[in-house]
Amino acid sequence: MKAIVPFLEINKMNINNIQFQVIEFRSAEYRQAVYLRYKILRQPLGLHFTKEQLEEENGYIHITGEFEGKIIAYLYLIPIPENRYCMRQVAVQEDFQGLGIGRKLVEFSELIIKERHAAEMFMHARLTAIPFYEKLGYVKSGELFSAVGLPHFEMRKYFTEKE
Numbered sequence: 001m002k003a004i005v006p007f008l009e010i011n012k013m014n015i016n017n018i019q020f021q022v023i024e025f026r027s028a029e030y031r032q033a034v035y036l037r038y039k040i041l042r043q044p045l046g047l048h049f050t051k052e053q054l055e056e057e058n059g060y061i062h063i064t065g066e067f068e069g070k071i072i073a074y075l076y077l078i079p080i081p082e083n084r085y086c087m088r089q090v091a092v093q094e095d096f097q098g099l100g101i102g103r104k105l106v107e108f109s110e111l112i113i114k115e116r117h118a119a120e121m122f123m124h125a126r127l128t129a130i131p132f133y134e135k136l137g138y139v140k141s142g143e144l145f146s147a148v149g150l151p152h153f154e155m156r157k158y159f160t161e162k163e
């Protein structure tokens with residue numbers, strides 16, 4: 001008989017059961033991830049994704065965290081000239097938040113871009129997420145601005161070839 005593990009029993013001891021990987025645009029995993037993004041990032045603001053917005057994501061690097069066949073964490077990276085990458089749509093399923101999964105997801109994405117000789121990662125961080133990115137070594141830059149109706153700061157981290 002298959003054991004059913006309630007989500008709340010997941011803790012830092014078995015975070016290794018989460019599999020992080022790069023997925024294909026338009027794959028089944030990507031479609032699941034779009035739904036996760038909608039639930040975590042868009043629905044609370046009364047917003048949707050349009051077909052045109054999603055089409056623009058072709059060519060981006062899509063990264064997921066998967067637990068028992070379910071996508072529970074996601075972000076995408078936009079490659080920008082001069083070895084810079086923009087991180088967007090960082091989302092962890094609500095009942096998996098606060099367990100270190102967001103940290104692992106971002107660290108995994110940093111490994112991916114360091115392999116590609118990245119010089120810099122930056123993002124537009126919601127005010128509420130700034131302490132999370134600061135823990136991961138990102139630093140605020142510029143002025144507070146508004147996007148999707150929420151206050152944001154740009155945050156960045158530089159990489160050197162030695163890292």
Ligand SMILES: CC(C)(COP(=O)(O)OP(=O)(O)OC[C@H]1O[C@@H](n2cnc3c(N)ncnc32)[C@H](O)[C@@H]1OP(=O)(O)O)[C@@H](O)C(=O)NCCC(=O)NCCS
Pocket residue numbers: 040041089090091092093096097098099100101102103104124125126128129131132133135
């Ligand atoms: C922000 C988010 C991605 C963080 O992922 P998470 O899995 O909950 O975060 P983690 O458990 O990996 O936290 C890593 C560290 O950041 C800290 N942290 C995370 N969120 C925090 C917050 N809102 N305030 C203060 N500290 C926070 C944790 O305490 C932890 O610190 P530690 O390593 O010293 O223990 C997740 O909570 C989420 O999806 N939030 C809703 C969507 C969102 O705001 N996305 C970001 C848009 S810019």
